[in-house]
Amino acid sequence: MLEVRNLSVHYQGAIAVDGVSLAVARGEAVSIIGPNGAGKTSLLRAISGLVPYAGDVRYGGTSLLGMRPDRIVRAGLVHCPQAGELFGEMTVEENLELGAYTIRDAQRTRDAMERVHALFPQLWDRRSQLATTLSGGERQMLAIGRSLMSQPRLLMMDEPSLGLSPLMRDRIQDSIQRIHQEWNLSIILVEQDSALALEVAQRVYILDSGHLVKEAAPETIAADATLREVYLGVG
Amino acid sequence: MSVEPSTAAPFLEIEGVTKKFGGLTALDAVSFGVQKGEVTGLIGPNGAGKTTLFNVLSGFVPPTSGRVAFRGETVTGLRPHAIARRGLARTFQIVRPFPGLAVHENLAVGGLSNRVFDAGRELAGARAAAEQVATRVGLLPWMDRQATTLPHGLLKRLEIGRAIMTQPSLLLLDEPFAGLGGHEIDEVSGCIAELAAGGLTLIIIEHKLRALMRLVRRVIVLNFGRLIAEGSPQEIGANTLVREAYLGEKGAARLA
Numbered sequence: 307m308l309e310v311r312n313l314s315v316h317y318q319g320a321i322a323v324d325g326v327s328l329a330v331a332r333g334e335a336v337s338i339i340g341p342n343g344a345g346k347t348s349l350l351r352a353i354s355g356l357v358p359y360a361g362d363v364r365y366g367g368t369s370l371l372g373m374r375p376d377r378i379v380r381a382g383l384v385h386c387p388q389a390g391e392l393f394g395e396m397t398v399e400e401n402l403e404l405g406a407y408t409i410r411d412a413q414r415t416r417d418a419m420e421r422v423h424a425l426f427p428q429l430w431d432r433r434s435q436l437a438t439t440l441s442g443g444e445r446q447m448l449a450i451g452r453s454l455m456s457q458p459r460l461l462m463m464d465e466p467s468l469g470l471s472p473l474m475r476d477r478i479q480d481s482i483q484r485i486h487q488e489w490n491l492s493i494i495l496v497e498q499d500s501a502l503a504l505e506v507a508q509r510v511y512i513l514d515s516g517h518l519v520k521e522a523a524p525e526t527i528a529a530d531a532t533l534r535e536v537y538l539g540v541g
Numbered sequence: 542m543s544v545e546p547s548t549a550a551p552f553l554e555i556e557g558v559t560k561k562f563g564g565l566t567a568l569d570a571v572s573f574g575v576q577k578g579e580v581t582g583l584i585g586p587n588g589a590g591k592t593t594l595f596n597v598l599s600g601f602v603p604p605t606s607g608r609v610a611f612r613g614e615t616v617t618g619l620r621p622h623a624i625a626r627r628g629l630a631r632t633f634q635i636v637r638p639f640p641g642l643a644v645h646e647n648l649a650v651g652g653l654s655n656r657v658f659d660a661g662r663e664l665a666g667a668r669a670a671a672e673q674v675a676t677r678v679g680l681l682p683w684m685d686r687q688a689t690t691l692p693h694g695l696l697k698r699l700e701i702g703r704a705i706m707t708q709p710s711l712l713l714l715d716e717p718f719a720g721l722g723g724h725e726i727d728e729v730s731g732c733i734a735e736l737a738a739g740g741l742t743l744i745i746i747e748h749k750l751r752a753l754m755r756l757v758r759r760v761i762v763l764n765f766g767r768l769i770a771e772g773s774p775q776e777i778g779a780n781t782l783v784r785e786a787y788l789g790e791k792g793a794a795r796l797a
Contacts, residue, residue: 339722339723340722341694341722341723341724341725342692342693342694342720342721342722342725343692343693343694441586441587441588442587442588443586443587465720468719468720469587469634469716469719469720469748470587470748471584471585471586471587471748471787472748472750472787472788472789472791472792472795473586473786473787473788473789473792474586474587475748475792476789476791476792497722498720498721498722498723499722500722500723501795535724536723536724537722537723537724538723
């Protein structure tokens with residue numbers, strides 16, 4: 307479904323991503339883990355068309371190279387950024403409505419809204435509150451919900467567990483698994499919480515200093531003492 | 542500085558601290574004490590009031606009622622710089638280095654604020670002090686780099702470094718592991734353990750509980766602004782209220 311070929315991202319001479327190739331099959335969930343500065347966020351931003359890159363990204367057989375970000379969203383590939391980046395001074399409902407900006411069909415928007423409320427009932431309870439008044443967990447729910455409003459086929463999530471309490475982290479994990487299994491979306495998850503990354507994914511990529519260092523099933527990575535020591539830690 | 546520290550009173554004493562923002566009670570009559578040299582964990586759900594408590598302790602917001610005493614002296618109502626000068630430092634969740642300044646300059650500012658050295662005459666001293674601190678937090682290889690260009694993992698260490706440049710005796714750490722993974726947590730955790738071993742009193746807000754619980758002997762739990770539990774990591778992991786409000790069953794299992 308998605309194929310990244312030899313992708314590189316440079317920022318003012320510094321190399322953030324260096325010749326990364328990866329693939330995601332239809333309905334598959336993959337995680338990308340690795341230390342800070344490994345290039346994980348830059349890779350997602352490149353795929354979304356937010357930063358220029360060398361190499362190619364092919365989605366359903368079509369090249370996304372040079373395509374505008376809004377076109378990429380319309381094609382069904384949606385990026386849920388780190389820390390949500392919500393519209394703070396707008397209500398929960400308005401944030402969700404803006405997520406459906408690319409859908410010019412009121413009925414489809416209402417359907418999407420209903421499905422998002424079924425996934426996150428708290429967003430319905432808080433629909434008229436400003437986004438700034440939400441707790442950390444609710445903000446993350448709203449960020450994911452807003453991404454789902456554009457009815458993606460592939461959802462890319464950047465550190466959805468960031469700053470969440472253990473209980474909220476588990477709820478977010480459950481909702482990612484539901485989005486994958488019940489909504490049948492393909493998922494790319496970038497996570498520092500390696501336990502979460504390994505639990506939701508069928509395949510895991512490890513990125514370090516811009517390079518892909520390993521691609522394997524989560525069980526294989528969890529069983530490898532060296533990888534555990536270097537990339538998983540105790541956190 | 543007028544009051545002589547009492548030997549009987551705790552190092553830090555929080556008495557009935559309440560903070561209201563309009564109709565919202567962010568802190569509701571919170572009381573606890575911290576002994577010198579103790580390392581305490583402060584946990585609770587998002588929005589429980591943990592950072593607000595740090596804001597009250599460090600003078601960023603005045604409490605609506607209640608009292609904070611540090612080394613026997615009431616510090617409630619003092620300005621943040623005055624509290625910092627008495628040896629109480631804190632870090633912030635979101636790291637904001639001074640733009641346009643190198644790492645060693647960012648560290649030096651922390652020292653200047655507390656007159657650890659004289660700004661005019663002792664810039665060499667500033668550099669030396671910054672180097673000492675950089676060694677402790679593992680920033681020595683990046684001293685001349687623009688601080689804003691550091692990756693997140695190193696920024697988190699700079700944040701701790703700037704705070705210890707003020708030579709505090711009590712340090713409040715607000716989510717020192719947030720956004721860090723795997724090995725990076727072990728490294729920052731190692732820095733914190735060394736600060737504790739050197740006698741620094743610490744209160745640490747953190748959601749990464751396995752890493753936190755290795756550092757602390759005692760944990761305080763806030764929920765909706767109230768202190769709902771206090772105890773050893775084992776006691777907290779087994780506490781029903783804490784399981785329901787914060788850990789969840791899976792979270793408690795991960796902690797066991």
